[in-house]
Amino acid sequence: MLRNVLEYLEYWAEKDPQKPLFGDVKETLSRGEVRDFARRVGTALSQRLSGATGKPVAVLADRSLRPLLAFLGAVYSGNFYVPIDRQMPLGRIQVMLETLQPAAILGQRQDESLLGQLSEWPKKYFLEELLETEPKEALLKEILGNRLDTDPLYAIFTSGSTGAPKGVLVSHRSVIDLADQFREEFGFCEDCVFGNQAPFDFDVSVKDIYSALKNGASLYVIPKTMFSFPTKLIDYMNEKKITSVIWAVSALRILENLDVLSQKKPLWLRHVMFSGETMPVRVLNYWRTHLPDPLYVNLYGPTEITCNCTFFKVEGEFREGELLPVGRPFKNTGVFLLEDGKEVKEPGMLGEICVKGTCLALGYYNNPEKTAEAFCQNPFNKSYPERIYRTGDLGKYDREGRLIFVSRRDYQIKHQGHRIELGEIEAAAFALPAVKACACVYDRGQEVICLFYEGENPCDKEILRELGKKLPRYMLPGRLEYRKQLPVNKNGKIDRTALSREL
C-alpha cells in the first residue's frame, strides 16, 4: 500500500529516469535528476536537524521549479513543507513563521536579504548549498520506512478572520486519495503535460504537482508575467505541448478579457479545469467556442478538504446568468448540506456544505481553537468519533441533484481567486494610527474590495502604502472611502449593510 508521496517519485525514477518531470523557463529536470536533487536536500536537512521528523520546513517559493525540490527534500527528511511566497510582505511572513515555529527555513541565494531579516529563526539554509550534499540512501530509506500515511505532507496558509492566517495541515493519505480520484475521473496518464499557473502557496498547485508525480507525467511552471502578455503564454504552452491546465478561474478570465483565443490558440489542450471562485458562464462559453475539444471541469472545495470535494464535467449549454453546478462528490468523499441540525436533500433548499472522508485536513497547525470550530463531530453520528468539515459555504441542489454553490455565510470572500477574510484586512487597517475605525465591504458586481475608514483626515495613499507592507497585493482594497464618521447599527457595531448600500 502506498504510504508516502515519495513512492511515486521512486517508482518512476526507477522505471524510466530520463523522462522530463519538472520544467520552467530556465531548466527542465528528468525524474532521475529530481530524485537525486530531492535526496540531496533530504539528506542535508536530516543532518542539520539532527534527524528530527514531523516538523515544519518553511520554503520561500518563487515561480520556478526549484521550490519543488525543496518540498520533496523536506519530505525525504521526514518532515513536512510549508510554501511561503517570497514576495509576501515581510510582516505577513513573520506572522506565519510565528504560528509555525519552523524547524528550518529554506530559500535560494536570491532570498539572502529576506532570510537575513528573519533574524529570530536560526536554522536558515540555501537550497543551492543543500544540493551539494551527497545523498545517503540508507538514511533516507530508514526515514521513509518509519513514515505513516497519516503524517503531514504540507501546510498551506489561508486568510484568517482575526488577522492571523491559518496553516491548513494535510496528510500524505489525503493527497494520495486526491491523485487517485483525479486520475480515475479525468483520465490523467503518463503523457499528460501540466501547465502550472497556481503559485505553490496556493493549494490549486497541489493538483498539478501530485498529478504529475503520480502519473509519471510532466509539469511546467508558467511565470506570472506571461498572463499579462498572452502571446508568450500561448507560445510557451505550445512549445511544451501542455495538455492539461488546472487553473484559477481568474487566469481563464484574463484570456477572455484580453480576447486572446480568437487571435492565438493553445494546440494541445485536453483538460481545462478550474476552481477558486464561481466561473462566469460568459468566460466558459468564450473558451468552449474557441476551443471546443478539451474536457472542461468545474472543481469545488476549500483547502481544508485537500483541494476539491466535488466536480462537474461541463456538458450541455449554459446561458449567461445561469449558475454552473459544482456537481457531485468525488468517490470516497462525503458531501452533504446541513441546516438547523438537519440534512437538506430537496432541490432548491439552502444548507451549509459539509464534507467528510479521507480528504479532510488534519487541522490548523498550532491552532486547536480554530480546528475545533471548523472540524467537528458529524451531528448525525452519536456512536463513534467521526469528523466533518464545515465549509462555511452555502449550497443547494438543482433538479438533477447536482450541487450548486450559492455564497459564503460570513465575511469571507473570493477575490481574484484568493480566499480572503475581510476581517484580516480590517485588522491590518485598524492597526494604523491614522485609522480610528474601519469596515471592509466587497462590491461583487465590480469585484472591488472597498475599505471605509474613519479618522482625522482622508489619507488613502498612506493607508494603501502601509497596508502594502502587511498584506499581499490581492488583499489590498481597490477603493477607499473616507468618512468623518462611520454609520453604526443599534448594537453599536459598524453598519456594514448601510455601507454596502453606498457602493
Next chain:
Amino acid sequence: MREELLKILNELRPEIEFEKETALIDGGVLDSFDIVALVGDLNDAFDININIEDLLPENFNTVDAMLELITKLQGEE
C-alpha cells in the same frame, strides 16, 4: 494625452508614483489584473484597440512607453 494616461494609472493604483517607475512590468509593480483593467481603460479612453501583439512587457514598463504605444495605435486607426 500624458495627463489623461496618468489619471487612469492613478485611479488604478493610487499608491504608485508612475512617473518615477522604470520597470512597471519587469519589476512586478503591475500584475496581470492591472494589465487587463488598464487595457480596457486605454482602449476606451483613447479609442484604440490594443491586441495581443501589442501586449509586450516593453510597451508597459514606463509611462513613456505606454504613450508611445497609444500614439502608434492612434496613427493606425
